[in-house]
Amino acid sequence: MTITIVFGMWGGLADRYVEWLETEGRRPHTVRGYRTDLAGLVRWLTEESPAPVAVAGWVASLEDLAPATRARRLSAARGFLRWAASQGVEGVGGDLLDQPRERPTQRQVVAPDPAAVDAVLASIPRQADRDQLLFKLIALAGLRPGEALAVRAEDFDASTGHLAVRGWGGASRQVLIDDPELQLRFTHWIRATGRSTGPLFCAPGRSTPLRYQSALERWKRYTARAGVELALGQLRLHHAARLLAGGVPEWAVRDRLGQASGPLPISPATSADEAIRAWRQRQATAHTAAPGRSRRDAG
Numbered sequence: 001m002t003i004t005i006v007f008g009m010w011g012g013l014a015d016r017y018v019e020w021l022e023t024e025g026r027r028p029h030t031v032r033g034y035r036t037d038l039a040g041l042v043r044w045l046t047e048e049s050p051a052p053v054a055v056a057g058w059v060a061s062l063e064d065l066a067p068a069t070r071a072r073r074l075s076a077a078r079g080f081l082r083w084a085a086s087q088g089v090e091g092v093g094g095d096l097l098d099q100p101r102e103r104p105t106q107r108q109v110v111a112p113d114p115a116a117v118d119a120v121l122a123s124i125p126r127q128a129d130r131d132q133l134l135f136k137l138i139a140l141a142g143l144r145p146g147e148a149l150a151v152r153a154e155d156f157d158a159s160t161g162h163l164a165v166r167g168w169g170g171a172s173r174q175v176l177i178d179d180p181e182l183q184l185r186f187t188h189w190i191r192a193t194g195r196s197t198g199p200l201f202c203a204p205g206r207s208t209p210l211r212y213q214s215a216l217e218r219w220k221r222y223t224a225r226a227g228v229e230l231a232l233g234q235l236r237l238h239h240a241a242r243l244l245a246g247g248v249p250e251w252a253v254r255d256r257l258g259q260a261s262g263p264l265p266i267s268p269a270t271s272a273d274e275a276i277r278a279w280r281q282r283q284a285t286a287h288t289a290a291p292g293r294s295r296r297d298a299g
Contacts, residue, residue: 010045013089014038017080027150027166029212037076055081111241111265112234119226120219129192131218133185134201134210135235140179142239142257145216145232149209153195156186167258175256237265 018035026034044058058077062070117139124131137148147165155164161183163175177183189200199209219232236257243253245267253264 010042013084013087014042014080017083020083025166027146028209029146033072034076034079037073038080040073041077041080109237109263109265110268111237112230113268114238114242116226116228116230117235117238119228120222120230123222123226129185129189130201131222133182133189134215135219135222136179136182136185138232138235139238140182141175141177142236142243143175144236144258145212147258149201149212149215151200152198153190153193153200154197155200156190158183158187165258171258173255173258241265241267 014035017038018031021031021034040061041055041058044054044061055077059074062073065073121136121139124135126132134148137143137151138145141163143151143165144167147167150166151163156177157163161177163177163186164172165175166172177186190196193200193202198207201210201215202208203210203214216232223230240253240257243256244250244264250264254260
């Protein structure tokens, strides 16, 4: 059935689309972001202009925005208009968003200074069990802040050491919690909260997940205490750079981080020559330590 859009219906369609995203399992802050990003587009879609004309005008209005903000709003609009077309809405102008675009040159991503990361983590009080686990989960397992905040008690399997992580777009992956301290903190915190199911990170006296803004404020408090500047979003880059510097294959790092594409971070102190020397040293160490190797074998 074809739906004919009249004035005022675009807002209703946007609401239905956001509700559909919720049923698809999108994370709450992602849904809120889509709702906000679509508000501007809905204002352009009036009865005074055909939808394609309105969409073209809205796209032009984004030119002065930061590249990341522009890309996010275009992505939200692209998903919404495709969904609207699947509901039988004709001539929505979504094809205007599917035109080939020049891909920006990928910039090099540099991980934060390991000393700065260590200083901030050391500034977290030992008795702050929740914050110790939350921020070390990002720094030592490579989770995104939103992924860490969405962890539930039942997601951690103590018998195998695996954590089920719900990533972007509802995709899930298994992350091995191989750090002994992190394993202990998981077990102790689950025992301390008395929860076998439900959100693992909550505000005191509440059963709802800790808000990102609340976690960010606590992180800023710890960075100020440590006397360093370190964005929360950079914390997982520290883990990725350590893995790569340690010789972990790129495919394994991407699998662990849930990052299918895009640049991976390098250590701020790593050059190409240093990376090659470190690799050569690991090779030499492994060769020397090979079992059953004698002087006569070497000759």
